[in-house]
Structures are given as structure tokens and as C-alpha cells.
Amino acid sequence: MVSTFHGLELGRRGLAVGQASLTTTGQNIANVNTKGYSRQQVNSSASPSLDVWTGQGAHTGQLGTGVTIDSITRVRDSFLDQQVRDHSETLGQWQAKQTTLDRLETIINEPSTSGLNSAMDGLKSAWQDLANEPDSSAAQAIVKERAQGVVEVAQSMNKSMDSLKNELTEQTQQTVDKANGYLKQIAQLNKSIVNDGNQANDLKDKRDVLVEELSTLMSIKVDEKSNGSYSISLASNNQSLVNGEVVSEIDVQTETDGNKLYGGKLAGLSESIDIATNYQSSLNKVVKDFAQANGMSAMGGKDQSLFIGDAENFNVSELKVNYEASALKKPVATAETSEAAQRDFRKLVSQLGAQSQAATNSVTNHGAALQATENRRQSVTGVSLDEEMANLIKYQHSYNAAARLVTMTDQMLDTIINRMAAR
Structure with missing residues (x-):
């Protein structure tokens, strides 16, 4: 026998689901830009x-009792989430390299009228003037001043590269x-x-934001x-980083290629x-070859060597x-060996330019891939105001219908309880 109040229970459950659906839709709308x-x-x-x-003999039928809420869940696609993390890791690595290469281009500052190549050309011109007037003290002084210009530019570049490497080391520690x-x-x-029972949607969103920040x-x-709970490990060697509540912190790796196993920005740094060390070594070799070509002695003094160096x-x-x-005299092999050193420097500049352009292209390409993947993910997990407004209308009608069922059942019970007794 069906309970007299069965209809009220049906309506009550319909109201509960309708209200939960309306509230959840409102939550979505409120967080459209979160x-x-x-x-x-x-x-x-x-x-x-x-x-x-x-009426089918001993067999029973089944009568519905309404609807029940199973869960309130996030709409997520784990495959797209992993793709976003992968693209973020690659982009973070290339962005770190691009920033460094941009800094190196600024330090080397070529082509320029105040760069190292211009300073070396200036010394070459001063030697030619001295060759025309070997006994001129003014020409002798100009050669020395032009040589000092080469030294100052080269040392400024070298110092800037030292500072860049120190900054990268500090940045690595900060990133760790x-x-x-x-x-x-x-x-x-x-x-x-x-602790909240695996349906803490807002906490899961916060965690996923942190995971994506970590993936860069x-x-x-x-x-x-x-x-x-999440279990997180390094992609390169499966080293555990987080296992439930247990954290395994990472350290800065000092050995060769140590930080590269981390991937992401840490590998890029x-x-x-x-990269900075290699370009500094190349610069050191260019300056050394140029100084030797123009005369370099470890002692200096009254001899005819223009530069002092080991x-x-x-x-x-x-x-x-x-x-x-x-009494400075132009070394016999100055023209040939100086030009060779300048060719090496121009090659260094060209290599840096090509490397920087490649890094810029990689950042652009990986950034576009990340954005495309993020757009696909947002089509699944993001909030569409048009869709949510349509849901509001749908759930409102559902709620109104459930309320109407309760009203109708109440009227039926009123007839049975109050009016049938009066007759």
C-alpha cells in the first residue's frame, strides 16, 4: 500500500534537487572570472x-520514489589537464632561455657604434695613423687610448656576464x-x-592551480x-615529490646537468x-687573440707591447x-690575426642572434600550443554564461513543477482529511 504522503515526498525530493541545481548554477555564474x-x-x-x-498475482510492481542527489562534482578532463601541464613545463623552460639570450644580446650590444667590434676597428685605424707618423707622440697616445677603449668595453661585457650568471644562480635557488x-x-x-570526503570541489580547484604553477x-x-589526494613525481626519473601528506623537497643540484633533470624553468635556468658561461669563454678567447695580435706581454714596461696580460x-x-x-710598433701579423679575432667575434654575435631568434620562435610556438590547449580545456571546464542562464531557466521550471506537485498533494490531503470527514 502506497503512503498517503507519498506525493509530498516526491515533491520534497524534487524541490531539493531543483534548489541544489539552482544554487550550483549560481555558484558557476558568480565564479565565471575566478x-x-x-x-x-x-x-x-x-x-x-x-x-x-x-493485479499480476503474486508478483509486485515498483513505484518510483522521486530523485536523489548523488554528488556535486567538477567538470574536468584529466587528459587536457596533463596536456596543459606539459605545455607549461616546455614553455617555462624556453622562457628562461629566451630571457637569458635577450640579456646577452643587450650585453654584447652588436651591431653598435659603442660595441667591442667598433672599439677594435678604432684601434686598427689608430695603428694605421701611427704607421704614417712613427715618431708622433700624439699617434702613440691615440693607439694607447684606443686600446684602453677595447679593454674597457671587453671588461664591461665580462663583468655583466658574471653578474648575469650570479643572477641566474640566485634565481635557481629562489625557484627551488x-x-x-x-x-x-x-x-x-x-x-x-x-578529510572532507573527496568532494571538496573548491579545495581541488585551489590544488589544481598550484599544480599548474608547479608545472611551469x-x-x-x-x-x-x-x-x-594527488601523488606527484618527477617526469624524468619518477622521484616522488608528494604522496598524500608526505613531501620530498628538492635541492639545487650543483653537479653538471643536475638541475636539468627537473625540467621546466629549473632546466631552463x-x-x-x-649558455652564459660558453659565451663568456668565447668572448675571453676573442679578446685574448686580439690582444696577442696587437702585442701583449706579461711584464709590460718600456717594451713595445701594447697590452699587459698572461x-x-x-x-x-x-x-x-x-x-x-x-715606442710602440705595430706587430707584423697584426692585420691578419686581428681580423681573425674580429671574424670570431662577428661569428659569436651571429650565433647569439640565431640562438635568440630560435628561442623567441620556440616561446611563441609553445605559447600558442598552450593557449590552444587551454581553450579546449575551457570549453569543457570553463563557465559559459549563456549555458548557465539556460540552465537557470530549466532548473527554475523543474523547481516550480515540484512545488506545484507539493501544492496539489496538499490539496488532495486537505480533501481527504477535512472534507471527507465533514460529509
Whole structure:
């Protein structure tokens, strides 16, 4: 026998689902511009039915009891999430390299009227003037001043490259600290999500934002456990970083290629230090060859060498002009060997330009790939105001219909309870 109040229970459940659907839709609309917010939806199903006797002998029928809320879940696509993380990692790596190459282009500053190549050309011109007037003290002084210009430009570039490498080292430490901070926050959110019963949608959104920020710093793999917590490991060697509430912090790797196993921005910074070191070595060799071509002695003094420097352990920062030389003479092989050094410098500049352009193109391409993937993900997980407004109307009609069912059942019960007794 069906309860007299069965219709009221049907309506009550319909009202509950309709109200939850309207509230969830309102939550979506309110967070349309919230970073990392995932669209939520109410998942409902028919509630367990009742067995009732029918006119089919001993067999029973089943009478519906309405609807029940199964869960309120986020709309996410784990495959697209991993693609976004992969693109973010690659983009972070190339952005770090592009920034370094841009800095190196600024330091080398070629082509320019105040760069190293121009300074070397100026010294070449001063030698020609001295060859025309070998006994001219003014021509001698000009050669020394032009040589001092070469030294100052070269040492300024070398000092800037030292500063760049120091900045990259500091930035690496800061990035490691930042990554460890993300790992701790993710572990804490894992704990809160497990405690809240695996349906803490807002906490999961916050965690995913942190995971994506972490993916720009390093290459990671993310696995979601049955209890809702994340297990995060390095993509390169499967080293565990977060396992539930347990965090394994990372350190700056000092050995060769150590930080490159992390991937992401950390790998880009490690490669950037190598790039800056290589260009500094190339610059050191160019300046050494040019100084030797124009005459370099370790002692200086009254001899005829223009530069003072140690050929075996050459260091740009220690190069000096031999101002005590009283009778400078142009070395026999100056023209040929100086031009060779300048060709090497022009080759260095061309290589840097090509490398910088390649990095810029890579950043553009990977940025476009990331944006395209993010657009696809937003089509799944993002909030569409048009869709949510349509849902508002749909759920409002559903709520109104459930309310009408309650009203109608109330009227029926009023007839049975109050009016039938009066007759």
C-alpha cells in the first residue's frame, strides 16, 4: 500500500534537487572570472523504488520514489589537464632561455657604434695613423687610448656576464624554494580534501592551480588516488615529490646537468647558466687573440707591447694597456690575426642572434600550443554564461513543477482529511 504522503515526498525530493541545481548554477555564474575555477554540476538519479502489489498475482510492481542527489562534482578532463601541464613545463623552460639570450644580446650590444667590434676597428685605424707618423707622440697616445677603449668595453661585457650568471644562480635557488612551497601547499590540500570526503570541489580547484604553477617550474606527473589526494613525481626519473601528506623537497643540484633533470624553468635556468658561461669563454678567447695580435706581454714596461696580460692564464678582467711603452710598433701579423679575432667575434654575435631568434620562435610556438590547449580545456571546464542562464531557466521550471506537485498533494490531503470527514 502506497503512503498517503507519498506525493509530498516526491515533491520534497524534487524541490531539493531543483534548489541544489539552482544554487550550483549560481555558484558557476558568480565564479565565471575566478582563476582556476571548474564548472560544477549536480549529479542526480532516481531514488530506490518501492515494491507494491499489483493485479499480476503474486508478483509486485515498483513505484518510483522521486530523485536523489548523488554528488556535486567538477567538470574536468584529466587528459587536457596533463596536456596543459606539459605545455607549461616546455614553455617555462624556453622562457628562461629566451630571457637569458635577450640579456646577452643587450650585453654584447652588436651591431653598435659603442660595441667591442667598433672599439677594435678604432684601434686598427689608430695603428694605421701611427704607421704614417712613427715618431708622433700624439699617434702613440691615440693607439694607447684606443686600446684602453677595447679593454674597457671587453671588461664591461665580462663583468655583466658574471653578474648575469650570479643572477641566474640566485634565481635557481629562489625557484627551488618556490617549488618546495607549492609542494607543501599541495600536500596540505591533499589532507584537507581527504578529510572532507573527496568532494571538496573548491579545495581541488585551489590544488589544481598550484599544480599548474608547479608545472611551469618543473616537469611532473600527477596521479589521483581513490581518496582524492594527488601523488606527484618527477617526469624524468619518477622521484616522488608528494604522496598524500608526505613531501620530498628538492635541492639545487650543483653537479653538471643536475638541475636539468627537473625540467621546466629549473632546466631552463640550468641551461641558461651554461649558455652564459660558453659565451663568456668565447668572448675571453676573442679578446685574448686580439690582444696577442696587437702585442701583449706579461711584464709590460718600456717594451713595445701594447697590452699587459698572461697568455697562458688569460683573464679579461686582468687585461691592461701598457702606458709605459715609449715606442710602440705595430706587430707584423697584426692585420691578419686581428681580423681573425674580429671574424670570431662577428661569428659569436651571429650565433647569439640565431640562438635568440630560435628561442623567441620556440616561446611563441609553445605559447600558442598552450593557449590552444587551454581553450579546449575551457570549453569543457570553463563557465559559459549563456549555458548557465539556460540552465537557470530549466532548473527554475523543474523547481516550480515540484512545488506545484507539493501544492496539489496538499490539496488532495486537505480533501481527504477535512472534507471527507465533514460529509
